[in-house]
Amino acid sequence: MKRTATSVLATLAVAGLTLGVAGCSSTAPEGDAEGPVTVWVMGDSGENFETLVADSGIEVEVVAIPWDSIDEKLTTAVASGSGPDILQIGLSKLATFAEAGALLPLDDLIGDYPGLAADNFPVGVAGLSTAVDGQTVSIPWVSDTRVLFTRTDILAENGIDSPPSTWDELRDAAKTLAARGEGQYGYYIPQWDAPLPVEMTWSMGGDVIDADGNVDFDTPEFAAAVDLYTGLYADGSVPVNGDFDQTQGFISGVAPMLVSGPYLGKGIADSAPELDGKWQASPLPAGDGGSVSLFAGSNLGVWYNTDQKDASLKLLEYVSQPEQQLAWYELTGELPTVNAALEDASLNSDPNVKVYTEQLATAKVLPIVAGWDGIVGTELLNALNSIVLTGADRDTALAAFYAATEGLAIK
Amino acid sequence: MRNRLIPYLFVSPAMLLLLTFGIFPIFVAAVISTTNMNISAFANWGNVDFIGIDNYTRLFADKDFWQAIGNTGLFAVVGVPAIVVLSLAVALLLNRSQKRFFRSLRAFYFIPAITAIVAVSLVWSYLYNTQFGLLNYLLSLVGVDQVQWLSDPWLAKFSVGLVAVWRGTGLNIIIFLAALQGVPKEYLEAASLDGAGEWKKTFSITIPLLRFAIFFVSVTTTIAWLQFFDEPFVLTDGGPLGATTSASIFLYKEGFRLNQFGYASAGSIVLFAIIAVVTLVQLRLRRADDDY
Numbered sequence: 154m155k156r157t158a159t160s161v162l163a164t165l166a167v168a169g170l171t172l173g174v175a176g177c178s179s180t181a182p183e184g185d186a187e188g189p190v191t192v193w194v195m196g197d198s199g200e201n202f203e204t205l206v207a208d209s210g211i212e213v214e215v216v217a218i219p220w221d222s223i224d225e226k227l228t229t230a231v232a233s234g235s236g237p238d239i240l241q242i243g244l245s246k247l248a249t250f251a252e253a254g255a256l257l258p259l260d261d262l263i264g265d266y267p268g269l270a271a272d273n274f275p276v277g278v279a280g281l282s283t284a285v286d287g288q289t290v291s292i293p294w295v296s297d298t299r300v301l302f303t304r305t306d307i308l309a310e311n312g313i314d315s316p317p318s319t320w321d322e323l324r325d326a327a328k329t330l331a332a333r334g335e336g337q338y339g340y341y342i343p344q345w346d347a348p349l350p351v352e353m354t355w356s357m358g359g360d361v362i363d364a365d366g367n368v369d370f371d372t373p374e375f376a377a378a379v380d381l382y383t384g385l386y387a388d389g390s391v392p393v394n395g396d397f398d399q400t401q402g403f404i405s406g407v408a409p410m411l412v413s414g415p416y417l418g419k420g421i422a423d424s425a426p427e428l429d430g431k432w433q434a435s436p437l438p439a440g441d442g443g444s445v446s447l448f449a450g451s452n453l454g455v456w457y458n459t460d461q462k463d464a465s466l467k468l469l470e471y472v473s474q475p476e477q478q479l480a481w482y483e484l485t486g487e488l489p490t491v492n493a494a495l496e497d498a499s500l501n502s503d504p505n506v507k508v509y510t511e512q513l514a515t516a517k518v519l520p521i522v523a524g525w526d527g528i529v530g531t532e533l534l535n536a537l538n539s540i541v542l543t544g545a546d547r548d549t550a551l552a553a554f555y556a557a558t559e560g561l562a563i564k
Numbered sequence: 565m566r567n568r569l570i571p572y573l574f575v576s577p578a579m580l581l582l583l584t585f586g587i588f589p590i591f592v593a594a595v596i597s598t599t600n601m602n603i604s605a606f607a608n609w610g611n612v613d614f615i616g617i618d619n620y621t622r623l624f625a626d627k628d629f630w631q632a633i634g635n636t637g638l639f640a641v642v643g644v645p646a647i648v649v650l651s652l653a654v655a656l657l658l659n660r661s662q663k664r665f666f667r668s669l670r671a672f673y674f675i676p677a678i679t680a681i682v683a684v685s686l687v688w689s690y691l692y693n694t695q696f697g698l699l700n701y702l703l704s705l706v707g708v709d710q711v712q713w714l715s716d717p718w719l720a721k722f723s724v725g726l727v728a729v730w731r732g733t734g735l736n737i738i739i740f741l742a743a744l745q746g747v748p749k750e751y752l753e754a755a756s757l758d759g760a761g762e763w764k765k766t767f768s769i770t771i772p773l774l775r776f777a778i779f780f781v782s783v784t785t786t787i788a789w790l791q792f793f794d795e796p797f798v799l800t801d802g803g804p805l806g807a808t809t810s811a812s813i814f815l816y817k818e819g820f821r822l823n824q825f826g827y828a829s830a831g832s833i834v835l836f837a838i839i840a841v842v843t844l845v846q847l848r849l850r851r852a853d854d855d856y
Contacts, residue, residue: 224820224821224823225820227603228603228606228820228823231603231606232606249603249823252603252604253603253604253606253823254604254606254608336710344803344804393712393715394694394695394710394712394715395712395714395715395803395804396689396692396693396694396695396714396715397694397695398693398695398696401695401696402695407695524822524823526821527817527821527822528822535805535806538804538805539805542715542804542805543717543805
């Protein structure tokens with residue numbers, strides 16, 4: 154009996170799927186269709202987004218997509234042809250999304266929407282910086298960067314008067330701090346932080362892309378970054394366990410320096426208000442190439458076969474207004490991407506936020522290469538971590554890494 | 565003639581489900597495994613090319629694949645006997661009494677099998693945590709240094725496997741307990757009259773009579789280990805440095821993170837072949853010694 158019920162259900166489900174797919178493949182009518190604009194918002198900010206767009210005059214339906222499941226969600230949406238109208242895309246996924254054909258090219262459309270013009274946004278993320286195949290496929294939405302966080306109280310106790318401003322100073326300071334005793338460290342390197350070695354390479358004055366747009370790590374600047382990365386481990390300044398908790402490590406003072414994003418600042422302020430005034434954010438340490446950090450964050454794109462083109466672009470322009478961007482910062486703590494909002498005096502009255510916005514001015518996005526996260530990021534971490542954690546031979550590990558990234562290029 | 569068809573009518577719903585969701589996908593995967601299909605195929609089917617056995621040659625040259633296969637083999641070789649012996653031992657002990665306390669213990673041992681893996685992994689990752697974990701705290705009380713439960717490549721294999729053994733025993737204990745009900749009391753009484761002790765009765769009568777249950781549990785447990793996925797996925801995501809990447813995790817990452825559908829399909833066909841061969845060998849061995 155039970156089995157019969159199951160099979161009936163399964164048959165119904167299959168029939169339903171067939172109908173659903175058939176429904177999706179019907180051609181979209183010209184002009185905008187009825188109904189709300191569906192927006193996929195990543196993480197747990199769904200409700201906040203509803204609040205933000207409540208007064209936009211556009212009917213919006215928000216779907217919150219957990220960060221972990223965005224690859225699977227995208228694959229199924231592209232495969233079935235039924236996606237949202239607008240979706241949030243992490244910058245590191247942009248190329249993958251665009252090459253899958255999920256994003257509508259916007260160059261011919263944004264002329265009518267002055268709020269979406271490239272010169273409203275920082276150079277690092279606007280226009281060609283995040284174009285795929287020379288086409289604009291997304292509009293900057295929130296920004297994120299990496300800066301140095303230090304426990305100034307602990308540094309002062311150990312004779313370090315100000316946060317290190319160069320990587321050399323940082324390495325010395327980390328050594329001093331690690332000498333505080335057993336189980337104490339100077340600096341923390343998250344073993345999952347793939348952008349960190351790239352930020353180090355940029356700071357050394359190099360790049361990870363050659364003049365022709367090919368991924369190229371075989372440079373003296375990257376070698377210098379590897380020296381720095383492995384050197385911090387060799388000094389014994391960095392914890393080697395992969396499950397080290399960076400926020401707890403910072404609050405307890407076990408690892409009083411690390412490079413992280415504004416979310417760490419928020420985490421400390423929320424969970425350890427008593428530390429107020431005992432820590433600060435400062436610019437990413439500089440190498441020979443200055444202090445060049447990561448421009449992370451998310452863009453918004455329009456789904457390739459949306460039947461709500463006009464309403465979607467209108468909504469994009471609405472959320473790109475400086476006042477909406479500042480309202481979003483109030484709601485979620487995510488930094489704006491519109492220049493006018495980034496320069497806002499009230500935003501910059503917080504000294505830590507001022508560090509973030511100043512860092513953003515020179516920050517760079519990771520190369521827009523399909524599979525950057527999956528291939529380059531993973532292989533990079535595997536190579537570096539195998540050297541520092543299991544004592545693998547440096548040259549062999551790096552040669553394998555160069556080979557694995559062979560042939561990847563910006564499109 | 566009509567009567568002959570009636571049984572097929574009855575099995576057809578189940579057969580249809582099996583064909584649709586079991587057999588058909590294998591053929592689809594086999595076809596995809598000979599193409600270079602990736603996510604760009606969805607944008608334009610013209611992006612899919614037939615590439616013959618290229619995926620397979622690439623796969624056999626991929627050291628990450630061999631590492632995953634090696635890990636899976638190690639997990640199976642150590643894990644299957646561990647689960648079978650442990651659940652058999654617990655079942656034999658639980659079967660010694662039908663009192664209320666023992667009956668409630670059965671529920672206790674079954675709990676891991678029915679608890680959501682995400683909740684389980686959260687608790688275990690706190691137990692294993694190097695800085696604040698309970699295990700390291702207890703060890704620190706007796707003066708043992710911090711143990712890198714999930715960060716040391718070899719220890720991580722053990723830690724992840726331990727959670728799987730803990731989760732895997734519950735259901736098998738119930739299967740063994742059910743099988744123990746089928747052991748005729750007469751045999752045990754006769755053995756007692758002949759002067760056999762508890763050990764002798766267990767090893768010469770009970771366990772040999774449980775042969776079919778042991779066989780069944782071995783086969784299902786072997787398949788489960790060869791498809792090992794949940795515990796490393798939630799505890800370590802296959803890390804550190806691929807030390808806990810099982811074949812299934814490797815396939816998942818290739819297929820759904822890197823969108824290499826053709827390549828991942830080739831890998832899944834290889835895994836399917838391995839499981840099929842191992843299971844056939846097990847069935848063969850059983851047939852050979854089942855003459856009584």
